[in-house]
Amino acid sequence: MKHRKVKTKKPLTEEQKKEQIKKRKDTIFKRRIRDTFSNMGFTYLPSANKKFKIGYRDVELDYIFMYENIIIICEDTCGKAKNKDHIRSKNESFSEILQNKAAFIDWLKITFPEKKKLLEVYRNERFLVYYIYISQAELSLTDDERHLYSNLIFWEQETLAYFYRITHCLYYSARYEFFRFLEITNDQIGHSGSSGNKTVIRAPIIYPEDATGLRNGVRIVSFMMSAQNLLQTSYVLRKDNWEESMWLYQRLVDKEKIRGIRSFLASKGSAFYNNIIVALPDTIKFEVKSGEIVDINKIGDFQTCSLLIPDEMNTVCIIDGQHRIFAHYEAPETEKYEHIIAPLRKQLHLLVTGLVFPQNMNDADRKKLQSEIFLEINSNAKMVPADVLLHIDMLSRPLSDIGIARRVIERLNKKRTFLNKFELSALDEGKIKVASIIKFALRYLVTITPTDGKTSLYNYWDGDKTLLESNDESSLNDYIEFCAKNIDLYFSTIRDTFKTQWNDQDSKLLSVICINGFIIAFNRQLKKNGIKDYSFYSSCLRKLKIDYSKEKFPYTSSQYRKFSTQILEEAFEFSPEEADAT
Incomplete structure (x- = not known):
């Protein structure tokens, strides 16, 4: 066999x-x-x-x-x-x-x-x-x-x-x-002239100005709007997304939360009672019973008034309530709840509170107010991540050291030395985390209000400081670019001096401890050397003898200043007394 x-x-x-x-x-x-x-x-x-x-x-x-x-x-x-x-x-x-x-x-x-x-x-x-x-x-x-x-x-x-x-x-x-x-x-989209009609929301509740708590000309209206209309006209300023605008503050949509709310909607068939908070576009209008369009300041004179919102995608900015709106999403017919949710999208009307901004209010002030409202609503409900708090601080206080540092990091992330190396989004995996860099090192290098006896890059910027300090966006952008350009130049010499370690994933050179140490050293040597060119930094950094391997790098995560002192003494030839004085 x-x-x-x-x-x-x-x-x-x-x-x-x-x-x-x-x-x-x-x-x-x-x-x-x-x-x-x-x-x-x-x-x-x-x-x-x-x-x-x-x-x-x-x-x-x-x-x-x-x-x-x-x-x-x-x-x-x-x-x-x-x-x-x-x-x-x-x-x-x-x-x-x-x-x-x-x-x-x-x-x-x-x-x-x-x-x-x-x-x-x-x-x-x-x-x-x-x-x-x-x-x-x-x-x-x-x-x-x-x-x-x-x-x-x-x-x-x-x-x-x-x-x-x-x-x-x-x-x-x-x-x-x-x-x-x-x-x-x-x-x-589709045939020419097939869209662009106005959606009319009837009988909104108008709050008088003195009841809003806002003193900057912002008015508030409350109204009912179908889930379908909200889905088609609204958008969210998510911090971790494809946009490059600095005015982003919301968290990513949570799939499990969406699914949970969708299940509730399908079983109960009823809308939520708590408000959706949105920012309304400038193109809204108020119409009285006779069909006349009236100014928002005059609507209190009429008993019945309608809010007209243009039927246009991505015009209503959701500040709070994205999950309650998006739980009504449109899905293929094979999706578990779609046959129940499809008619509810038109039937269910959600209670919406909308912010109406003065026509002359600039975009920065609008987004600043929106982010502050978002933080007020959400900080008590759920722990807001540290990076989100830093991001919102940048929006609400653009001239603060944290705000400027965050924008400098974003600018550095587009320059050659640190191109796409920083974790600016929850979608960025395995990149350099920025919260500790901003909080413990970079903020002091870029601040426009250094403490007594200290210096920062602001001392060496020859731009219009009066204009910047009056919140002029163009001047602030010039200062951000000045900071990023000089920091990028400095770190390009670090990259070129320690090229092997820079490109080694197991090296500590691109760790937060090293980056913070180099930033702090750069700041501490400014008063003595001022801003220099590539050849100066290169000639200095060649004198620095240190092993950046994980096994032999001598500093821990809290020893930023100690590492910066070694850089000062070896690379920039500071005496121990000079280093102590900085």
Whole structure:
């Protein structure tokens, strides 16, 4: 009797194991891209490996997604680092597509005959086409490089992670934020002239000015608004998202919280009694019974008054209550509660309190007030993370040392030395945490009010200090740039002097303790040396002899000043007495 030979699997080599891990990682990355757009209700056109000629180029597109007349082309790249030749090639390819849009639409109709009817709904000129270049690796593109490849929209891991998370929380309703990202308005979607009507909210409660507690001309109105209208017109200034504006303060949406509220809505079929807090756009109007439009200061003279809100995406800013609104999200019919929630979106009206700002109030003052209201509401309900508190301090007190330091960190994160190295978002994984850098070192270097006997970069800035101290945003921006430029120069010499350790992930050189030590040393030597050039810092830092390995680095996380003293004495040749005096 013959015995069957049992095949034994050969153990994988280390190289094969790495290749398997990479393949799994690449598969997850590609699936995330497709899921993100599918969850928003986009139709997928499988364009990979379908090469075609357009204009003067042969083109191949990884993904195509469609929603109404919006076409999104996506390119995924799984390389370990940015490839400028690849980016340049895709930038030029998309330029040809834009210049030959009719030919591109014709190619889509021929290549995807099953989608031909969708493509024939609109004239060729009505289609809006965007190209998103999505990188699995850190692209580390400077602003100049992004401008050079201006045909492309770049998504790095954090941006993809954000939209992936939002679309898994909100499904179809997430596309309103995606359209805000693309700066698309209602009248650009679908057929021309099919949108832009006014939503009328009847019988709001108007609070008199002396009952609001606000003394800056801000008025408050309360009214009822359907969940569907709120979903379609509102947006959230989330701190951890794709926006680069400094005026962001809210936390990421919580999937479990959304699901819990959605379950409650489906079982109870009733709205919440507590207020949603929003900031209303300047385009609102007040209409009395006769149809006359009246000024907000005169509405107290009428018994019945309606609030007119433009039916436009992303115009109503949610200050508090995002989870209660977004629990009504629109989802595919297969979603557990959608068949119950769908009619409730129109039926249920939520109680909304809206802030109406004076027309002449600038954006900074508006966002400052919004962030303060958010903090007042949420600080007692749930522990607010330290980084959120620092961020809101930046908004509410822009000239405070914390506020300036936070903005300097954001600016440094765009400059070459620290490009994309700081953790400015909950979506940034494995990057340098900034709270301790701001609180224990950087604030003292950039403060505009150094304590007696101390100095800061402000002493060396030759800008208009009177203008800055009157809260002039342009002057403040100039000072932020001055600080970031000098700090970037200083740290570029540290990077170049200790290049091996700078690029070693196991080194302590890019730890908070080292960064704080170098910042404090920089600040302490200012009074003696002032601001110097690259060659001066380089000649000094070459004298510093220290082992940055985890095993041998001699300082712990609380010894910032002690480390800075060694830098002063060895690199900048301070005597012990000089160091003690700083």
